[in-house]
Amino acid sequence: MPANSGSIFWDNLRLQGRIIWALTLRETVTRFGREGLGMLWMIGEPALFVIGVMIIFSFIDSGYPYGISPAEWLAVSYPTLLFWRNGTGRVTGAIEQNRSLLHHQPIRPMDILYARILLEFASGMAVFLFLFPIFIVVGICHLPSNLLIMAVGYLLTIWFSFGFVLIMAGLAELSETIEKTSHIILYLMLPFCGVFVPTFLVPEPYRNYLLYFPLIDAVDYFHHGYFGPTVPSYYHLGYTVLALLGMTLFGLAISGVAIRRVKVA
Amino acid sequence: MNDLLLENIHKTFPIRHGRDKQVVLDDISLRVRPGERWGIMGPNGAGKSTIIQIISGSLTPDSGTVHRGMNVSWPIAFGGAFHSSLTGRDNARLIARVYGVDVDETVAGVEAFAELGTYLDEPVKTYSSGMNSRLSFALSMAIDFDCFLVDEVISVGDIRFNRKCEEELRSRENKAMVLVSHHLDIIRNNCDHAAFLQHGKLHFFDSVDEAIRTYEQM
Numbered sequence: 001m002p003a004n005s006g007s008i009f010w011d012n013l014r015l016q017g018r019i020i021w022a023l024t025l026r027e028t029v030t031r032f033g034r035e036g037l038g039m040l041w042m043i044g045e046p047a048l049f050v051i052g053v054m055i056i057f058s059f060i061d062s063g064y065p066y067g068i069s070p071a072e073w074l075a076v077s078y079p080t081l082l083f084w085r086n087g088t089g090r091v092t093g094a095i096e097q098n099r100s101l102l103h104h105q106p107i108r109p110m111d112i113l114y115a116r117i118l119l120e121f122a123s124g125m126a127v128f129l130f131l132f133p134i135f136i137v138v139g140i141c142h143l144p145s146n147l148l149i150m151a152v153g154y155l156l157t158i159w160f161s162f163g164f165v166l167i168m169a170g171l172a173e174l175s176e177t178i179e180k181t182s183h184i185i186l187y188l189m190l191p192f193c194g195v196f197v198p199t200f201l202v203p204e205p206y207r208n209y210l211l212y213f214p215l216i217d218a219v220d221y222f223h224h225g226y227f228g229p230t231v232p233s234y235y236h237l238g239y240t241v242l243a244l245l246g247m248t249l250f251g252l253a254i255s256g257v258a259i260r261r262v263k264v265a
Numbered sequence: 266m267n268d269l270l271l272e273n274i275h276k277t278f279p280i281r282h283g284r285d286k287q288v289v290l291d292d293i294s295l296r297v298r299p300g301e302r303w304g305i306m307g308p309n310g311a312g313k314s315t316i317i318q319i320i321s322g323s324l325t326p327d328s329g330t331v332h333r334g335m336n337v338s339w340p341i342a343f344g345g346a347f348h349s350s351l352t353g354r355d356n357a358r359l360i361a362r363v364y365g366v367d368v369d370e371t372v373a374g375v376e377a378f379a380e381l382g383t384y385l386d387e388p389v390k391t392y393s394s395g396m397n398s399r400l401s402f403a404l405s406m407a408i409d410f411d412c413f414l415v416d417e418v419i420s421v422g423d424i425r426f427n428r429k430c431e432e433e434l435r436s437r438e439n440k441a442m443v444l445v446s447h448h449l450d451i452i453r454n455n456c457d458h459a460a461f462l463q464h465g466k467l468h469f470f471d472s473v474d475e476a477i478r479t480y481e482q483m
Contacts, residue, residue, distance in 0.1 A: 015365075022362030026348065029355055102323040103339040103346040106363050263325045 023115035046127040075135045077195040082124035083161035090116045092172035109259040145228025153222025166251025173258035194219030199234045214243040267334035269297040274329035291465030302442040304452030307462035313445035335411035349390035371407040379403035412441040
């Protein structure tokens, strides 16, 4: 019996993997098309965004301490924002838009969300892995102080984005108000994402309050890996992991509820 | 248990902005054994498509259970199972991958059967309903389903293609089918079991002819 149920589990996992992959390929074609630059837009579009923001902020004297230029700060910070921000934009309403696919037995609604998240995150990651070495070569950035810490911080940011995106997908499907205002929520989150307001510029006790939001901890850990000990960073790793675990479970639950609702009407 | 079994299905839809409920299916049960060809009749709005969507799993009933002992197709004919901004060819690729069948073989099969010519490389949203059902029918034939759900497919195509579809279905004798339609000829020619849907209830008969006779007298 255990061996049998085990093999059913693996079969289901393989099936789901196949479906998510098929949907991701589909998504790649509908979003980027086969003509012109095609797949290159996956990196090109967010890259233009990152570079554009860097150029604009270079004209503003932000007065960062520790000899950090605005371009350097944004080169390292801004790409973290692509995950939760673009990811949310991608999943809100995704199930309703893809209702027609639910007629196919093997496709589960969750797979539609996962496929979109996968593609968006792959794009966000590709653009960073593409731009960061270039920034190092042209001298905007230096080599990371501790690559492992940077990678862990990056993965924590992605994990936060996964939970956050699932929660937003569920809420948007359940409430039209959330769906209509999701871009406002995303915009108002900008000061609290560790990118535009560096934690080292925030006075106590407010900095401590900010650290309750796990995204700030994750992004600051990422910064810590890049800047090293010369720039102060603030984070509570244990708390962050726990909070992210909670967010992920809540996200899975609420998108599950939302999906049941979609399939009823 | 390789039957398709619907037990005590209830389904209501909210009306007047959720202040009221319209009962569409009221305690419906249906058993489809392998190889059986069911025709379900009913006037427009009787709930025929609702039954098909509950069988296909895209809609959940308020209560009752659906047991799928066989591998059930999507509702053929009904253009709604495709992605409208993808081309016919890309839809075929997607669906082949979803059902785990060979992609190139599927596309080749669709090319040969659907006879869509160059339109296969145009987005599905530009298709007419007849072209849509050609794609849907050809694609479902490429995948080895045990039970085909047919939602009026045969009535939208042109005569020659309809005949081709009916022949194709008849040649797959060991396959089960649930066909919903208000075209009695289609049911008479393709089904060996029949029922009709009225006021949320499914009425069964001993023979297809008897079902059709009763339905015509209503």
